[in-house]
Amino acid sequence: MSSPLQVTFYHHVGVVSGSLQVLTQKYPLGWSHSAWNRSKTQAHTWLRTVIPFTSAHQFQVIILGELSGDSDPSEIMAIDDISFSDGCVTVPAPDSSVPLSPVLLCPPSSFTCASGECIDEGKVCDFTPHCPGGEDEASCRSFCDFESDSCGWHEYGFAQGDGFDWVRGSAMTVPLDHQGQIPPLDHSTNSSQGHFMFVLKNSSSISQKAFLRGPQYRQSASGCTMTFWHYNSGISVGAAEMYLRIAGMDNTTVLWQTLYNQGNHWNRVTVQLGRITQPFQFLLAKLSLGVFDGVSALDDISFQNCLLPPAVEAVQCPSHTHFHCLRSRACVEHLQLCDLVDDCGDGSDEEDCSAELICDFEQGLCSWTQEQSHKGGDIFDWTHIQGPTPTLQTGPWKDHTLGNVNGHYLYIESSAPQEFKDTAVLVSPVFQPTLHHGNGMPSIATGPRHPCVFRFHYHMFGSHVFRLAVYMRTTKPGHGHMLWVRYGDQGNLWHRKTLYLNSAKPFQVTRVAKFWQTFPKFPGFLEIPDWKFPGIRRE
Structure with missing residues (x-):
């Protein structure tokens, strides 16, 4: 026809x-x-x-x-x-x-592209377009400003239609009797024509909840982060929380929380997702514990560094500086091997690693110990914990290794009975010298026997955090020689640090943390999720 x-x-x-x-x-x-x-x-x-x-x-x-x-x-x-x-x-x-x-x-386990091409269902919503027209990522975009549609973000089924719902709108389209429930301008265009998601209350009920559920994503890379802009204004605006739901897990993980009025402006929020190997999605919960009176809105959701590294030919992956992943065929740096993070996307960069040189604290302290001598400056101990820290507005919501509420890490806080500048010291096992012996004497000139690299992730958040330092010592007691130090609040994020170690004698590494004062209104926190020592041997 x-x-x-x-x-x-x-x-x-x-x-x-x-x-x-x-x-x-x-x-x-x-x-x-x-x-x-x-x-x-x-x-x-x-x-x-x-x-x-x-x-x-x-x-x-x-x-x-x-x-x-x-x-x-x-x-x-x-x-x-x-x-x-x-x-x-x-x-x-x-x-x-x-x-x-x-x-x-296409067969049931495949996705049909507009071109008629069939792709594996596992490649849908993985932050990488595989269809010629990108249809496999259309329902789970890596950026959404809500201008054309809601991008797969919708009021969750069981709460829908109860008179307290997340809806898409703009200042120009919302009826006058609801203008007090929306921001005057959106964040994307800074205009009244711009769109966003907001909580619309058209019911007289109290103590209501609105749940906004995002699209399902297949997986994410190790460096993945999500950024969004949130508006939470009003004396009785109530709390809001962002949750992470991972397929196969019974528990949800809190990623972010706000408890009260944040002012008449948009606030930027960045959360670390990291490597997630199972399908996952987000749930933004808005809670009204009494009478809701305020503005709660969401705009400009974006994901960064969530694509898995692409497959390359072996000749494109220089073996002297990089590792060619065994199954995904991606190319990652040698420093990413045995660092307790799946950078390849197939886990091959974390295979055949020496258990005595890494610790993710999932099963305790591994071979690390708490300093017992006051001569070493130790006053109190690091605490082994799972999930969020016990005090609101401080500490991480999750560990770095697993990236969810099931993961473990070590932390200390500055509440009682700790006092001004009290110190907690964590000590590594003893390692062999890293230098050759020339003519019977250790010499840096003869070069290192093995490259010794110490990698760790740290989290310093809170107004009363004082200092976190790493030392190397060759005798006991005492801290030894300082290798690295950070002062003050470093933001509610995990940070990675790499240190190169050289010693002509057997040595230990110590982590020393201090706080400013006792009984702060909002205590500060220091956390350590995992350690890695590639290329060295214990004594």
Whole structure:
């Protein structure tokens, strides 16, 4: 047929994790082409859709509905009243003795690109476009300013329609009687025409909750971070929390929290995600413990450094400085080997590592010990903890190694019974000298016997944090020679540090932390998630 054609139907899409597609396929044998797609929740009503198309060949129309495995039981998808325009002429029914040609859709474990190409389902929503047109990342974009749509962020099913909901809007489109519940300007365009997600209250109920659920992402790389802008203003605005949900985990991980009025402006929030190997999504919870009176809004969500490193040929990965990952075929630096972080995306950079040279604190202190001598400056001990630190507005929400509430790390805080500049000291096992012996005497000139690199992640957050330092000592007691030091609040983030160690004698590494004062209103915290000593041996 060469004349314009159209199909009309009504649809009702109340799903968050799924899609409704209309495809055309060349008949009797040919690839299908996506003509229309919906993957977001709509209003609670039937919507009419008209799809125009042309075809120079005989064709079929295919309506394909898909629900993901994590869909809520309350999510539904329905169609009704399908009709074609007058220009459509059906093909006479074939002889029953001749079998119909099969519909050439992609297999269930695959995703159908608009071009008809099939890609593995595991490559959908992994921050890397695999379809020629990028359709595999369309429902889970790495940046969303809410200007064209909600980008897959929707009010969670069980809380939807209770009169306290997350909705998309702008200052120009919201009715006058709700203007007090929105920011005057969006963050993206700094105008009243710009869009954002905000909490709309049109009910007299108290103590309500609104849950905004994001799209599901397949996995993330080790350096992945998420940034968003949040508006939380008003005397009775209430608390807001961002949660991370990972497939296969019973517990959710808190990524961010605000408890009160943050002022009449947009606030930037950055959270570290790191390497996540299972499908995951976010849930932004808005809590109204009494009467809600304020503005709570979300805008400009973006993800950075979340793509896994690309596969390269072995000749493109210089072996003297880099490691060619065994299965993903990515290329990573030697310093990323055995650092307790899956940088390859297949875990091969963390295989065959010496257990005595690394510690993620998941099973305790490993071979590290608490300093017992007051001559070494030790007054109190580091604490082994899982999940967030016990005091609000201080410390990390999660460890660095696992990146979720199940992970462990060490921390200290400045509350009682600690006093001004009290010190906690953590001591490594004893390591062999790193230098050769020339003519029976140790000499730096003869060069290092083994490269000795000490890598660790640290977290310093709180107004009363004083100092965190790393020392090397060759005799006991005492701290020894200072290698590195940081003072004061370093932000609510994990930081990585690499130190190169050289010693002509057996040595230990010590971590020494101090705080400013006792009983602060908001205590400061110091945390250590993991240690790595590549290329050295213990005494």
